Amino acid sequence: MATARKALRIAIAWGCAIAWSEIAYSAIAWSASLSGEPHPYAQSPTFGVGRTPKPDEVKAIDIDVTPDGKGLRPGRGTAAAGKDVYTRRCETCHGPTGTEGPQDVLVGGRGSLDTFTPQKTVGSYWPYATTLWDYINRAMPFDHPGTMTADEVYGATAYVLFLNGIVGEQEVLDPTTLPRLKMPNRDGFVSDPRPDIPAKKRN
Amino acid sequence: MHQNLTRSRRWFLRLGAAWSAALVACRSRTSAPGPSAEPRAIGAAVSSYGSRSRFEKAARFVDQNTKVPLEEAASLTPLHETYGIITPSSLHFERHHSGVPEIDPATHTLTIHGLVDRPLVFTVDELKRLPSVSRIHFLECSGNSRGEWRGGSTESDVQRIHGLTSCSEWTGVPVATLLRECGVQPAATWVLAEGADAGKHDRSIPMKKALDDAMVVYGQNGEPLRPEQGYPLRLLLPGWEGNTNVKWLRRLKVMNQAAMSREETSKYTDLMPDGTARQFTFEMEAKSLITKPSGGDTLASAGLFEMTGIAWTGRGTIVRVEITADGGATWTAAQLETPVLPRAHTRFNFSWKWDGREALIASRCTDDTGYTQPPLPELIKVRGTNSQYHNNGIQTWKVASDGKITNGNRA
Numbered sequence: 001m002a003t004a005r006k007a008l009r010i011a012i013a014w015g016c017a018i019a020w021s022e023i024a025y026s027a028i029a030w031s032a033s034l035s036g037e038p039h040p041y042a043q044s045p046t047f048g049v050g051r052t053p054k055p056d057e058v059k060a061i062d063i064d065v066t067p068d069g070k071g072l073r074p075g076r077g078t079a080a081a082g083k084d085v086y087t088r089r090c091e092t093c094h095g096p097t098g099t100e101g102p103q104d105v106l107v108g109g110r111g112s113l114d115t116f117t118p119q120k121t122v123g124s125y126w127p128y129a130t131t132l133w134d135y136i137n138r139a140m141p142f143d144h145p146g147t148m149t150a151d152e153v154y155g156a157t158a159y160v161l162f163l164n165g166i167v168g169e170q171e172v173l174d175p176t177t178l179p180r181l182k183m184p185n186r187d188g189f190v191s192d193p194r195p196d197i198p199a200k201k202r203n
Numbered sequence: 204m205h206q207n208l209t210r211s212r213r214w215f216l217r218l219g220a221a222w223s224a225a226l227v228a229c230r231s232r233t234s235a236p237g238p239s240a241e242p243r244a245i246g247a248a249v250s251s252y253g254s255r256s257r258f259e260k261a262a263r264f265v266d267q268n269t270k271v272p273l274e275e276a277a278s279l280t281p282l283h284e285t286y287g288i289i290t291p292s293s294l295h296f297e298r299h300h301s302g303v304p305e306i307d308p309a310t311h312t313l314t315i316h317g318l319v320d321r322p323l324v325f326t327v328d329e330l331k332r333l334p335s336v337s338r339i340h341f342l343e344c345s346g347n348s349r350g351e352w353r354g355g356s357t358e359s360d361v362q363r364i365h366g367l368t369s370c371s372e373w374t375g376v377p378v379a380t381l382l383r384e385c386g387v388q389p390a391a392t393w394v395l396a397e398g399a400d401a402g403k404h405d406r407s408i409p410m411k412k413a414l415d416d417a418m419v420v421y422g423q424n425g426e427p428l429r430p431e432q433g434y435p436l437r438l439l440l441p442g443w444e445g446n447t448n449v450k451w452l453r454r455l456k457v458m459n460q461a462a463m464s465r466e467e468t469s470k471y472t473d474l475m476p477d478g479t480a481r482q483f484t485f486e487m488e489a490k491s492l493i494t495k496p497s498g499g500d501t502l503a504s505a506g507l508f509e510m511t512g513i514a515w516t517g518r519g520t521i522v523r524v525e526i527t528a529d530g531g532a533t534w535t536a537a538q539l540e541t542p543v544l545p546r547a548h549t550r551f552n553f554s555w556k557w558d559g560r561e562a563l564i565a566s567r568c569t570d571d572t573g574y575t576q577p578p579l580p581e582l583i584k585v586r587g588t589n590s591q592y593h594n595n596g597i598q599t600w601k602v603a604s605d606g607k608i609t610n611g612n613r614a
Contacts, residue, residue: 047380062454065462066463103270103271113478120474134464135464142272142301145301191482192484197577
């Protein structure tokens, strides 16, 4: 009986401790959000599940490229060299000049975005050249993604940008030059203003 | 005791005899085949995995008439042929970007890396050891109902217009739990989610959502995720546009910027009349549909009908659904059926007496932020007709005097 009471007391004490730690945790989260101190999740206890990945394991899947060029693989390409890659790997779906389809139109459309027939192409719509490199590297060609060398990706990127009049035929694209390109529609995006339909009394 | 038993047995036998007599009497009066008229063949044996009756034919709609490869096409839920709020997993809509991969859960892993103190890789089994939650949430493609921006086909139906929404019970681990395991660094503002499908579909998610109600999901409606829904792991962002709920999830990278992936720049952005485009339009706004009766149905005769439908909002909980039968001149509250859950389909019913004359029927809903689903023309007034995504406008069905129902959005 005495043991049972003791166990109960311990259980209650534990319960209080957990409840208090939740409150304290919220307080830390709140104050950290004001003061810019380290994120509270950094200090939290862990379950000890999962293992540390080896650097090679992360490297193998860490494929994304950001607008500052981080993530671009070493390599280089020009439109002149990329024409061949485009013809072999891209033309069937996107047409000889990037305008014929049958899949996404890649070229043209400048000045069409505010008309009744907007054409959202790489040249008219895409805000970052790095996105084009990332997407070709990640997902193209549609039926064999992930099979192009870094140089082929630079080449295909350069050729599509050349067809759009954004780079010259001999302009070298590499991890340094590609992020520096300013795409025509770079400033064409705004943040989400919704709800954008004014709340009003409806009948 | 023994006497009682005997008596009750006798009573039972007498009852049986009476029943048989009644059945014989029935049979002699009608020639219609009833269960008793059939030879009493023994039914099917128990089975290891159930399937529906062969008489039921509800199916997803796949538009074969498209130049888009079917690996990156969509299939649409038959909303008019589902009940309650849960969509059967086999009828959940699909939209893939490079086909449905076949993934062995024994070898699949989720890696969390980037701006974290302790990068971690989890097997599917390890994720299942962590504290789990089960939540009922809708999932809607932001391109749902897109045809209506420019006036869809009058002959279309609720499945083909609006079938890119479904609702399931999802089971998994809060992303916040996983991020806590890894220790998020102070500079972190975004989490990149990436799939293991052929095209490595990826979207950047604001840290706030990741820490709020995001889940890494392995269960759907009581069983493992269907392959079309991301087996063995997917991201679930309650109330947010479908494509951000990355399927076949293989990694979460904690970052201090958005990746500006193809999907979040050139694809899932909403073009406005002035040529600018809205980006990171994550939330699906309040929307409702009368699913029965709806386009393609024919009312047999004037009189009483049960209208039914669904309402949902990505911002919270549905508090009201109203019905009009006169094109929006007057509105009457519908009955919300329980459960009414946040960011879930909510079932509504409404008893309607059709007078046999032409009618324009529609539903509109209001959520707990006070937002009311707008008429489509009001959306178009602000957004034009180029935006493609996020059409949550009111759907009107036109009932002709002969009972035939068509898409009434242009009526």
